Amino acid sequence: MTNLSINIGKLKLKNPLTVASGTFGYAEEFKDFMDLKKLGAIVTKTITLKPRKGNPSPRTCETPSGMLNSIGLENPGLKIFIKEKLPYLTKLGNPVIVSIASEGDSQEFVTLAKRLDKIKEIAAIELNISCPNITVTKSQSRKVTRLISQDANATYELVKSVRKITNKTLITKLSPNVTDIADIALAAEAAGSDAISLINTITGMSIDINKREPRIACVTGGLSGPAIRPVALRMVWQVYQKVKIPIIGMGGIIDTLSALEFFIAGATAVAIGTANFINPGVSIEIIEGIKKYLIKNKINNLNDLIGSLNV
Numbered sequence: 001m002t003n004l005s006i007n008i009g010k011l012k013l014k015n016p017l018t019v020a021s022g023t024f025g026y027a028e029e030f031k032d033f034m035d036l037k038k039l040g041a042i043v044t045k046t047i048t049l050k051p052r053k054g055n056p057s058p059r060t061c062e063t064p065s066g067m068l069n070s071i072g073l074e075n076p077g078l079k080i081f082i083k084e085k086l087p088y089l090t091k092l093g094n095p096v097i098v099s100i101a102s103e104g105d106s107q108e109f110v111t112l113a114k115r116l117d118k119i120k121e122i123a124a125i126e127l128n129i130s131c132p133n134i135t136v137t138k139s140q141s142r143k144v145t146r147l148i149s150q151d152a153n154a155t156y157e158l159v160k161s162v163r164k165i166t167n168k169t170l171i172t173k174l175s176p177n178v179t180d181i182a183d184i185a186l187a188a189e190a191a192g193s194d195a196i197s198l199i200n201t202i203t204g205m206s207i208d209i210n211k212r213e214p215r216i217a218c219v220t221g222g223l224s225g226p227a228i229r230p231v232a233l234r235m236v237w238q239v240y241q242k243v244k245i246p247i248i249g250m251g252g253i254i255d256t257l258s259a260l261e262f263f264i265a266g267a268t269a270v271a272i273g274t275a276n277f278i279n280p281g282v283s284i285e286i287i288e289g290i291k292k293y294l295i296k297n298k299i300n301n302l303n304d305l306i307g308s309l310n311v
């Protein structure tokens, strides 16, 4: 028997396939395309305390082997999420990982986590401290603020403050827009994070040369898709060598082959993001593909593949 089950903190996943926050809505949107119950876990779109309309349009555009997005964390807010989105998710029975973020005040993470901690159907909380698309509108000008995940001390303090108030599995999602990703991962681990999720999008831009305007209303956006895969893989590999906690790898995974690269680099689980927009059932195909690869290579347990890179 081929064993695809893996552990992330207290979570036991029957297989290592999950979805990347923000590319899968709240799962119900994908119910006609796949048997959702087959997913190892489901990660929600990031929620904030209050509802958010998100950024002005255009907020997505296609780029070579990828896309730029600047959605700006559009979401219905905590109350509506619990009332209208969570019941469908919990009914499915897969572990539900709720992604949370703040609109500026990091105390919002603690407030959100306290509320979610009381809901036993929620398996884990993912701290999105790496969203590149929140604009500060107070001064009318678009200011680029520093992300929590761009500072090891801020990452440590934030994770620590959430760790204090919940025993649920905590996953910290990191930004690739840093000099040394391992430093930030170590800070999250030291503060008590049970796992690291990486990578969020890479900041980029695209220009319409006829209008001489940016293709994204907020000028810059987050690059995702196969274009970022080599960067994501490199970061998974660098972090794997430094931390002991599991890594959920993502960034440009579109098929079994690309998913396998991440396990070999050191990921314990993988998440499918942009590829959901091209082939909504791709995650399920990848689960089958991984199983076939393991059988073909006489590997009984997926855990034996994790971090097996020969250098």
Ligand SMILES: Cc1cc2nc3c(=O)[nH]c(=O)nc-3n(C[C@H](O)[C@H](O)[C@H](O)COP(=O)(O)O)c2cc1C
Pocket: 020, 021, 022, 023, 045, 046, 069, 071, 073, 099, 128, 131, 173, 199, 200, 201, 223, 224, 225, 226, 228, 250, 251, 252, 253, 271, 272, 273, 274, 275
């Ligand atoms: C349209 C879109 C929306 C996203 N929204 C979120 C989000 O709400 N929270 C988050 O943590 N990441 C968000 N991401 C980032 C993805 O979860 C993922 O980290 C990134 O896209 C890299 O994976 P991929 O190349 O497979 O898409 C979003 C990505 C896209 C393309």
